[in-house]
Amino acid sequence: MEVFQEFEPGLKDIEGFSHVILIYWLHQSAGFRLVVTPSWDTEPHGLFTTRSPNRPCPLGLSVVRLVAREGRVLTVRELDAIDGTPLLDIKPYFPSLDGVPSARVGQPKGRSKAEER
């Protein structure tokens, strides 16, 4: 990901974090339906139980591994976004705030596939 030059000072010390949260604008989002039947399921689910890019406010979010930083360029892993996606914000990942390994996930039938999205 590339950060605008004017914002580069805001990246100071970010190398200390192994993970960051990226929020981006899903610029190719095309409308939305509030109830969706995912391809991996036969049951319809509420849009807000999915990570579909087609949402009323098309914000995308990925928890990514920060592999390297060179100036204003961050190399990350596990980013679920297409090339050219506008980056809106970078937040540090704090396990105490953001890490809930035991969180219960709905949609038991399609759980593993839901998590791919």
Added chain:
Amino acid sequence: MEVFQEFEPGLKDIEGFSHVILIYWLHQSAGFRLVVTPSWDTEPHGLFTTRSPNRPCPLGLSVVRLVAREGRVLTVRELDAIDGTPLLDIKPYFPSLDGVPSARVGQPKGRSKAEER
């Protein structure tokens, strides 16, 4: 949190999730500085290593526990936002995507305080 009536169908089955991610507009955010010295530290840090509400794109994010849902009203715990904050998006929390309990946190001196913010 209250969801607009028109979006209520999108909440279908959200009760199956113990945690959700809320993204909101930090409407009282007032400008930003790219390098900040938090009150709990003597060292300046990049803004993007903090969860300060004063950011170029003032988006807030909280991983919250979903305690109850009644229609379009969600009762949540651990929400770091003031009353009246406009909600932009709700995403399901998937531990496999969002849970990194072993993530390394920078700013070792101020770690615990940093995490309060």
